[in-house]
Amino acid sequence: MHRLRLLALLLLLPLGFAFTACGEDDPKPPPADTDTIETTDQDTTPDTDVLPDVDPDEEVQPDQDIVPDEDVQPDEDVQPDEDVQPDEDVQPDEDVQPDEDVQPDEDVQPDDDIPVVEPNPAAIAEIAAARAACETTTLSCEAGSFTISGAAVTYVKPTMGSDKGGYFIQAGPVGPALFVTDEDTTLAVGDVINLELASVSFVQGMIHGEPAADPTVLGSGYDVSELVQVVSNATDIVSNVRDYESELINVEFEIAGAFATAGSVFRGAAISTTGLADDPNLLFRVPVELRDHFGFEEGCMVEVDLVPLWLYANAETSRAQVSAWAEGDLAEAICPAPRILNAEAGSATELTLSFSRALDASTVEASSFTFNHGLSASAAVVNGNEVVLTTSTQTPSEAYQVTVASSVEDILGTAMDAAANTADFLGYSETGPVVASWTFDAETLLADGGSALNIDSAAISAVGAVVGNYVAGENGSRAANANTWDDGVDSKYWLATFSTVGYTNLALQNSSQYGSNTGPRDFKLQYSLDSATWVDVENGTVSIPAASTWAPLSNLPLPAEMNDKAVVYLRWVVTSTTSINGATVLPGGTDRLDNVIITGTAL
Numbered sequence: 222m223h224r225l226r227l228l229a230l231l232l233l234l235p236l237g238f239a240f241t242a243c244g245e246d247d248p249k250p251p252p253a254d255t256d257t258i259e260t261t262d263q264d265t266t267p268d269t270d271v272l273p274d275v276d277p278d279e280e281v282q283p284d285q286d287i288v289p290d291e292d293v294q295p296d297e298d299v300q301p302d303e304d305v306q307p308d309e310d311v312q313p314d315e316d317v318q319p320d321e322d323v324q325p326d327e328d329v330q331p332d333d334d335i336p337v338v339e340p341n342p343a344a345i346a347e348i349a350a351a352r353a354a355c356e357t358t359t360l361s362c363e364a365g366s367f368t369i370s371g372a373a374v375t376y377v378k379p380t381m382g383s384d385k386g387g388y389f390i391q392a393g394p395v396g397p398a399l400f401v402t403d404e405d406t407t408l409a410v411g412d413v414i415n416l417e418l419a420s421v422s423f424v425q426g427m428i429h430g431e432p433a434a435d436p437t438v439l440g441s442g443y444d445v446s447e448l449v450q451v452v453s454n455a456t457d458i459v460s461n462v463r464d465y466e467s468e469l470i471n472v473e474f475e476i477a478g479a480f481a482t483a484g485s486v487f488r489g490a491a492i493s494t495t496g497l498a499d500d501p502n503l504l505f506r507v508p509v510e511l512r513d514h515f516g517f518e519e520g521c522m523v524e525v526d527l528v529p530l531w532l533y534a535n536a537e538t539s540r541a542q543v544s545a546w547a548e549g550d551l552a553e554a555i556c557p558a559p560r561i562l563n564a565e566a567g568s569a570t571e572l573t574l575s576f577s578r579a580l581d582a583s584t585v586e587a588s589s590f591t592f593n594h595g596l597s598a599s600a601a602v603v604n605g606n607e608v609v610l611t612t613s614t615q616t617p618s619e620a621y622q623v624t625v626a627s628s629v630e631d632i633l634g635t636a637m638d639a640a641a642n643t644a645d646f647l648g649y650s651e652t653g654p655v656v657a658s659w660t661f662d663a664e665t666l667l668a669d670g671g672s673a674l675n676i677d678s679a680a681i682s683a684v685g686a687v688v689g690n691y692v693a694g695e696n697g698s699r700a701a702n703a704n705t706w707d708d709g710v711d712s713k714y715w716l717a718t719f720s721t722v723g724y725t726n727l728a729l730q731n732s733s734q735y736g737s738n739t740g741p742r743d744f745k746l747q748y749s750l751d752s753a754t755w756v757d758v759e760n761g762t763v764s765i766p767a768a769s770t771w772a773p774l775s776n777l778p779l780p781a782e783m784n785d786k787a788v789v790y791l792r793w794v795v796t797s798t799t800s801i802n803g804a805t806v807l808p809g810g811t812d813r814l815d816n817v818i819i820t821g822t823a824l
Contacts, residue, residue: 338413338440340448341371344392348372348399351421352428357463360423360534366433369416374408375445375469376529378546381508382486385424389467389529390416394448398467398529401430408436411443426534427466445469449527454496458530459503462541465530471552472543473524476505476517483533488512489542490519506531506542514548516578516606516631521556559631560641563676564623566649572598572610574623574644575673578631579605587611589626596621615648618731620660620698620816622646645669647818650730657719659817661699664691671819674720681817684792685713692813695733695771700815706741706795707806714744714794715814718752721786724821727779729758732793732817738768738802739810741795746774748783749790756780763793768801771815785824 347369355362372390375398380386388408391398401416402424408414419433449469452458458465474492477499483489489504497503507517517523528550531542545551556578563575574590582603590598590610600611615621625642645660647670657679658670666688668679682688686703694700706713721727734744746761758779765772783789793814800806 336440337442338371339443340373340392340413342392344369344372344390345397348390348392348397351399351418351430352397354421355423355428357534360426360536362421362423362428364420366420367418367430369414369418371413371415371439373443373445373448374410374412374414375448376527377406377408377410378529380404381546382484384484384487385429387429389469390414391445391448391467391469395450396464396468398469399428399430400467400529401432403432408438409441411441411445412438413440413443414438423534426539427532446527452496452530453494455494456496458494458497459500459539459541462530462532462534462539465541466532467529469527470530470543471524471526473522473553474505474543476519476521476523478519480512480517483542486510490517492523492543502538502540504540504542506544508546511545511548514579514605515551515554515633516556516559516576517554518556518577521554523554524552525550526552554633556631556633556635558635558638558641559629560638561623561625561644563670563673564621564644564646565655565670566615566646567609567654569615569617569649570612571649572612572615572623572646574608574610574625576606576608576631578633580608581630581632581634584628584630589629591624591626593622594619617648617650618816618818619648620645620662620696621648622662650820654724654820654823655730656721656724656727656819656821657717657817658819659701659717661691661694661701661815664699666701668719672720672723674722679717679719681715681717681814683714684716685709686812689811694813694815695735696816698815700735700813702811702813704740704811705808706810706812707808708798709741709795709806710798711794711796713741714792715812717791717817717819718788719791719819721783721789721819721821723785723824725781725784725824726822727783728820729761729774729777729779729791730818730820731773731775733771733773733815734763734765734793735771735813735815736765736768736801737809737811739800739804739807740765740768740812741797741806741810742799742801742803743795743797744793745796746777747792747794748780749792750782750786752790755792755794758791762796765801779819784821791819 351367354365372392374388375391376389378386385402386404387400387402388406389398389400414436416436417433418430420431422429449471451471453473472494474494476490477493478491480488480490483506486508487506488509489506491501492503492505493499525543525545528544531544533540533542560577561574562577564572566572580603585601585603585608587598587601596615597613598610602609622643622645625637627636629637645662647655647658655671657668657675659668659681663669666681667677668675670676683703687705688701688703690702691699692702742765744763746758747755748758749755761777763772763774798806800810
């Protein structure tokens with residue numbers, strides 16, 4: 222078809238000049254489309270595209286002389302470019318415009334909006350200047366403002382108890398560093414900032430900066446591990462504590478003592494490192510909740526990482542306080558195997574077990590606990606370092622023992638201590654929870670049941686008599702045994718020393734005595750608040766009716782003066798020289814004591 226069109230143009234060549242004289246009525250060629258790549262004023266361009274078999278040098282050249290589209294206008298009927306117009310209708314560049322609409326570099330701009338920048342070395346001297354305004358011997362600071370240019374935020378600390386919240390800044394790997402108070406800060410670790418300080422001051426002996434305004438963030442994401450100091454081998458962390466104050470550290474240590482109060486919500490314990498051992502002013506300071514969660518105690522090995530050194534100071538001393546404010550501050554913690562501390566019945570079918578550390582709940586189930594006297598557990602619920610068991614019905618005041626399976630682990634993955642996986646307890650009685658109890662089954666004079674203040678601490682002793690071997694007790698258990706009770710009126714006695722803190726409505730639920738023929742027959746129960754002045758407990762007399770017969774005191778109310786006391790005393794004192802067989806007490810005569818149970822109501 223296109224070849225025929227070209228032939229028709231050549232045949233009409235003589236008429237071309239006549240057509241050019243037609244004047245104003247001639248149709249005008251369409252204007253050029255300057256927005257598209259192909260333009261309509263180049264008439265031969267589309268013809269060239271559709272005539273691939275025609276030699277352009279031979280066939281198209283005549284068009285320059287005759288201007289066929291203006292004179293003949295054969296394309297008005299066919300008009301291939303106007304009908305098809307692929308570039309005008311589709312216009313992919315105008316409609317889609319991917320670069321203008323999406324503009325990924327302009328919207329995201331990761332490098333421009335949140336650049337990662339290094340701390341400014343000049344900030345080292347600026348932080349030092351702020352710290353130098355404070356005199357550490359008098360714990361006073363000069364008034365003045367300070368500019369910090371390009372320091373890194375190394376740690377963001379929340380408000381905890383009386384400790385203010387804020388953030389730590391540092392610019393060099395060996396400090397100096399500064400804590401800036403700001404309880405509403407939105408900064409993050411790794412931010413590099415410009416900061417104006419309105420002042421510096423001492424708070425509990427530690428230098429704190431007070432910002433004049435919100436800081437300017439220059440960059441984010443700086444790796445603050447570039448600033449950390451490993452101080453496990455440092456020997457001067459206490460003697461030169463100001464050289465480490467607020468600086469980012471890593472340290473491994475052993476907890477070397479018991480925890481004591483170190484703030485309203487904190488506890489602290491002495492620690493030993495490779496470089497410094499047995500210094501009472503080097504402490505591990507941790508929130509109570511975190512300490513209890515991990516069961517930290519003497520003997521635990523701990524590593525903290527990327528945590529600033531906190532301190533406490535007064536006019537007499539300075540304490541370096543290695544701190545962990547959150548679980549993430551702990552790089553590693555290895556503690557002694559978990560131990561069972563106490564077992565106490567809360568109802569006839571409920572038993573609460575206390576452990577030295579929080580347990581991994583996935584390792585605990587009802588079958589992890591076995592009992593004597595036919596008791597069993599059907600369910601176990603773990604809550605930190607406590608396990609609440611649902612048991613079969615307990616016999617009131619029965620002396621039970623629970624054993625924990627070796628498969629039970631703490632949250633650090635350590636299995637139960639095989640030497641401390643049992644606990645004794647008494648079956649639930651309506652008289653109330655046990656304050657202290659002694660069953661002597663473990664052949665010890667220490668309490669094996671009761672409150673945390675009494676278990677393994679409160680003791681029974683024989684005063685004036687001599688405790689011998691443990692012997693058969695009441696109900697097949699063991700009992701304490703003593704002799705040399707002769708001439709013992711008001712001077713020889715069994716003595717129980719224990720705490721009643723947190724309890725009222727105290728009662729002697731039970732105590733049982735048993736003797737040989739020549740042992741003492743008559744006793745009475747007395748109490749004291751100072752172990753010097755003794756007062757009789759009403760209805761507290763005991764008279765053993767015959768040898769080898771147990772004589773109990775049961776459900777005996779104790780005086781209200783004994784309620785909620787740090788320490789109280791009970792004694793079973795000899796009141797006559799008469800022996801059980803009606804003669805005189807002899808040196809070889811014995812008396813046994815078993816199943817002493819003190820109950821009360823929790824405050």
